[in-house]
Amino acid sequence: MNKIAEKAVALLQEGHTLVLGYEEGDRAPRPFFCRQAEEAQHLVLDERCTANLAVYLTKPELMGKGRVAVFAITSSLRAIAQLTAENQLQLENLTILTLTAEQEIKTFATLEEIRSYLSEVPYELSDTEKALDEKLSAMTREERWKYWINEFSRCIKCYACRAACPMCYCTRCITEVNRPQWISPWPSPLPNMEWQINRVMHLVGRCIGCGACGRACPVGIPVDYLSKKMLQDLSEEFGYVPGQAMQDGNALSTFKPDDKENFIH
Amino acid sequence: MEKPNIYLPYLMKIAKITEEAPGVKTFQLHFQDPEAEKAFTFKAGQFGEYSDFGEGESTFCIASSPTRKGYIECTFRAAGRVTSGLASLEEGQTMGFRGPFGNTFPMDEWKGKNLVFVAGGIALPPMRCVICNALDTRENFKDITIVYGAKSVDDLVYKDELKEWGERPDVNLVATVDPGGETPDWKGEIGFVPTVLEKAAPSPENTIAIVCGPPIMIKFTFPVLEKLGFKDENIYTTLENRMKCGVGKCGRCNVGKLYVCKDGPVFTKAQLRDIPAEEY
Amino acid sequence: MEKRYISKEGLSRWFKALLAGGKRVYAPVRNNDKVDFKPVRSLDEVADDYVQTTQSAKSTVFPRAEVLFSYQKENGITTLNDFDPATVPETVVWKIHPCDAVGFIPLSQIFNEGYEDILYKTHLEKTTLVSFSCSHADSFCFCTSVQGGPGETTGSDIQLTSLPDGGALVEILTPKGEALVQLSAESFEAPKEDEDKAQYLADVPIYFQLDEIRNKLKDAFNSDIWKKQSERCLGCGACAFVCPTCACFDIQENPKGSQGQRIRCWDSCGFSLFTQHTSGHNPRAVQSQRWRQRILHKFSYMPDRINIFGCTGCGRCSRACPVDMNIREHLTSLVK
Numbered sequence: 001m002n003k004i005a006e007k008a009v010a011l012l013q014e015g016h017t018l019v020l021g022y023e024e025g026d027r028a029p030r031p032f033f034c035r036q037a038e039e040a041q042h043l044v045l046d047e048r049c050t051a052n053l054a055v056y057l058t059k060p061e062l063m064g065k066g067r068v069a070v071f072a073i074t075s076s077l078r079a080i081a082q083l084t085a086e087n088q089l090q091l092e093n094l095t096i097l098t099l100t101a102e103q104e105i106k107t108f109a110t111l112e113e114i115r116s117y118l119s120e121v122p123y124e125l126s127d128t129e130k131a132l133d134e135k136l137s138a139m140t141r142e143e144r145w146k147y148w149i150n151e152f153s154r155c156i157k158c159y160a161c162r163a164a165c166p167m168c169y170c171t172r173c174i175t176e177v178n179r180p181q182w183i184s185p186w187p188s189p190l191p192n193m194e195w196q197i198n199r200v201m202h203l204v205g206r207c208i209g210c211g212a213c214g215r216a217c218p219v220g221i222p223v224d225y226l227s228k229k230m231l232q233d234l235s236e237e238f239g240y241v242p243g244q245a246m247q248d249g250n251a252l253s254t255f256k257p258d259d260k261e262n263f264i265h
Numbered sequence: 266m267e268k269p270n271i272y273l274p275y276l277m278k279i280a281k282i283t284e285e286a287p288g289v290k291t292f293q294l295h296f297q298d299p300e301a302e303k304a305f306t307f308k309a310g311q312f313g314e315y316s317d318f319g320e321g322e323s324t325f326c327i328a329s330s331p332t333r334k335g336y337i338e339c340t341f342r343a344a345g346r347v348t349s350g351l352a353s354l355e356e357g358q359t360m361g362f363r364g365p366f367g368n369t370f371p372m373d374e375w376k377g378k379n380l381v382f383v384a385g386g387i388a389l390p391p392m393r394c395v396i397c398n399a400l401d402t403r404e405n406f407k408d409i410t411i412v413y414g415a416k417s418v419d420d421l422v423y424k425d426e427l428k429e430w431g432e433r434p435d436v437n438l439v440a441t442v443d444p445g446g447e448t449p450d451w452k453g454e455i456g457f458v459p460t461v462l463e464k465a466a467p468s469p470e471n472t473i474a475i476v477c478g479p480p481i482m483i484k485f486t487f488p489v490l491e492k493l494g495f496k497d498e499n500i501y502t503t504l505e506n507r508m509k510c511g512v513g514k515c516g517r518c519n520v521g522k523l524y525v526c527k528d529g530p531v532f533t534k535a536q537l538r539d540i541p542a543e544e545y
Numbered sequence: 546m547e548k549r550y551i552s553k554e555g556l557s558r559w560f561k562a563l564l565a566g567g568k569r570v571y572a573p574v575r576n577n578d579k580v581d582f583k584p585v586r587s588l589d590e591v592a593d594d595y596v597q598t599t600q601s602a603k604s605t606v607f608p609r610a611e612v613l614f615s616y617q618k619e620n621g622i623t624t625l626n627d628f629d630p631a632t633v634p635e636t637v638v639w640k641i642h643p644c645d646a647v648g649f650i651p652l653s654q655i656f657n658e659g660y661e662d663i664l665y666k667t668h669l670e671k672t673t674l675v676s677f678s679c680s681h682a683d684s685f686c687f688c689t690s691v692q693g694g695p696g697e698t699t700g701s702d703i704q705l706t707s708l709p710d711g712g713a714l715v716e717i718l719t720p721k722g723e724a725l726v727q728l729s730a731e732s733f734e735a736p737k738e739d740e741d742k743a744q745y746l747a748d749v750p751i752y753f754q755l756d757e758i759r760n761k762l763k764d765a766f767n768s769d770i771w772k773k774q775s776e777r778c779l780g781c782g783a784c785a786f787v788c789p790t791c792a793c794f795d796i797q798e799n800p801k802g803s804q805g806q807r808i809r810c811w812d813s814c815g816f817s818l819f820t821q822h823t824s825g826h827n828p829r830a831v832q833s834q835r836w837r838q839r840i841l842h843k844f845s846y847m848p849d850r851i852n853i854f855g856c857t858g859c860g861r862c863s864r865a866c867p868v869d870m871n872i873r874e875h876l877t878s879l880v881k
């Protein structure tokens with residue numbers, strides 16, 4: 001058994017009812033709910049693990065009543081930090097572990113410890129993401145509009161983007177409100193774009209840039225780019241770093257009388 | 266009249282609106298097309314999809330009896346988008362109707378038997394259809410007992426009919442309200458429907474029981490009927506799943522290998538044994 | 546069934562003839578690493594060197610969004626404009642796999658059972674399916690476990706088997722297929738007696754016995770396997786939407802002032818709101834119940850009700866799933 005599996009067995013013996021991690025999948029490791037010691041041998045944790053497990057931490061029917069341990073990759077740590085800041089997680093009931101760059105298992109006890117660890121891990125775009133950013137930034141507004149309308153003509157409104165996002169935990173999503181019907185239930189290019197714009201706006205100051213939404217999209221629309229672009233703007237305007245506390249409160253939900261209003265003409 | 270497009274509603278004029286209870290209305294509907302009106306038939310137990318054009322469709326039973334020609338009636342509570350839209354319509358305005366859908370109460374098989382109707386709250390509408398049908402063909406049936414209750418006196422629906430039924434010598438009406446729901450001049454029973462049913466103790470001998478109500482009422486009524494000796498094949502109820510198409514295609518009401526909109530909504534308690542209970 | 550041979554040049558001529566007749570031709574088109582059905586204007590646009598398209602071709606007969614009728618309200622009078630079958634174009638679906646063509650059969654059963662769905666019926670009547678047998682498969686494919694195969698012709702109007710010379714063996718299976726052939730009859734040559742289709746077919750191992758699955762499912766309703774299998778399921782609609790046989794739909798209103806449309810669009814039993822009553826009561830409130838419904842519906846309820854399974858082994862759901870819910874794996878583990 002690898003050291004992850006050994007640790008999982010120990011955690012279960014200590015009384016954890018669930019160890020959330022990854023097991024081998026068809027193309028890449030997939031989420032795995034380890035509840036018995038015999039299952040621990042399936043656990044893996046390496047750079048091929050990309051799914052954001054934090055999405056399961058806010059589902060009470062999966063977490064149950066006992067103590068839960070989670071093997072978190074960096075993006076999951078960011079999500080856990082943000083969810084804790086939003087009062088969605090009680091860290092006292094969670095054992096959060098990660099595998100450091102030195103292949104050591106590290107356990108976190110507090111939000112400060114997670115944030116301190118994350119401050120050493122830079123948030124960066126991948127090369128493909130940088131290439132897409134360059135390509136889109138070089139376009140005119142009209143060209144960019146055409147690009148996105150074309151992309152969103154392929155969207156089938158499966159909501160995999162929403163389902164995969166750890167921050168989309170609302171028990172009643174805006175898509176489920178029908179008075180008024182904010183989000184069109186059927187796919188159509190402009191309403192599909194409206195849905196994504198809405199999602200980005202609901203993620204301002206909350207998105208931690210894990211890219212789960214883009215990976216989840218079955219038709220390959222780079223929806224994560226939109227939120228990552230928003231993160232760039234937040235970084236420039238508000239000094240936002242995913243997973244870290246915002247200096248003066250959450251960007252979109254905090255108001256101060258002396259906020260700049262120079263964008264109002 | 267067969268419509269080539271099963272999703273296209275008949276246009277209906279709202280002829281009469283009755284305020285039954287807080288939030289509950291009955292609409293009397295006339296077909297705008299006289300040919301459609303002439304050709305339209307249905308049987309007790311069937312339902313329709315009622316449209317408020319601009320909001321959508323909602324599923325209600327046809328609450329009037331097929332013995333009454335020239336109109337159909339539906340009773341609903343304003344609870345969501347479509348029902349709130351319908352509730353804001355006025356007499357003379359137009360709405361839509363698709364139907365009749367679903368199976369029926371086998372009233373032919375009940376000839377010569379006693380009938381016991383048990384209903385609660387807003388679940389009286391599906392029963393009203395079959396009660397009126399039975400009363401319009403009264404000679405076909407032996408004793409008729411109706412046990413009906415609601416949260417409070419105000420919440421009783423079809424207040425005029427209840428009075429009518431109560432005054433008939435050939436009907437035994439037991440009306441009840443939940444404890445605390447009575448008014449000073451309430452002359453009926455006070456108690457939950459299953460309790461009142463047990464007290465009324467109708468005999469299972471040559472009797473069909475028809476039960477409609479919210480899941481919680483059914484849950485407590487079935488054991489009472491069992492205790493009284495009713496066989497599962499002689500207990501009828503209607504299921505109410507979320508529906509959209511009404512014609513067994515959209516998948517929403519699929520429970521086990523049945524579609525509630527096609528194989529139901531009328532089921533006997535015996536048939537329900539084959540359907541996973543947690544799915545409705 | 547009639548056999549023919551068509552050369553590479555013949556294929557090109559025939560394809561042009563299909564387009565010239567004014568038909569809408571849908572074919573697999575590559576977009577980065579995804580291949581999907583799109584209207585095409587030339588054979589060059591058609592993708593090759595892929596195992597499976599992301600989505601099925603069901604949108605040609607069961608569109609993602611479709612207007613059932615439209616209404617106008619003016620001066621107290623409401624008028625309805627019905628669906629007009631004449632507005633549905635003649636369509637050819639080019640180069641679908643046998644698993645997709647077979648998928649049209651359960652779809653048709655659902656829409657034809659009992660009440661006839663005129664929209665579906667019109668679309669199907671005007672659609673011709675030209676399938677290509679499969680020379681490649683991957684680990685997600687399991688057609689041979691569900692009564693199908695890489696060279697299965699059921700459901701197709703014409704089936705082609707690509708040959709190394711760029712041509713193809715042709716099987717004309719229905720009158721619709723024959724009508725399509727007649728658009729360029731001279732492109733078709735006598736069958737090649739020495740060519741055997743079987744040698745060009747992919748090898749798709751059989752992973753489970755369908756009867757075993759069906760028997761197991763008869764008593765599986767209360768099993769705790771559903772909870773275990775569905776733990777990582779996120780409850781999105783990807784699997785249902787890419788599936789060739791999933792037909793669940795929603796009916797919604799599209800009001801624009803005093804007029805509007807009633808629209809039918811795809812829905813999924815995997816969504817949390819699918820069975821929720823207006824009262825808030827939800828018979829399938831947790832994902833394990835919804836996952837169970839998906840499997841039981843396709844492999845138990847459908848065969849019981851209309852004598853047909855709701856799965857063609859195309860593997861799309863498994864490929865599309867963000868968390869690797871592999872249906873072949875789940876089914877195999879049911880009978881292990």
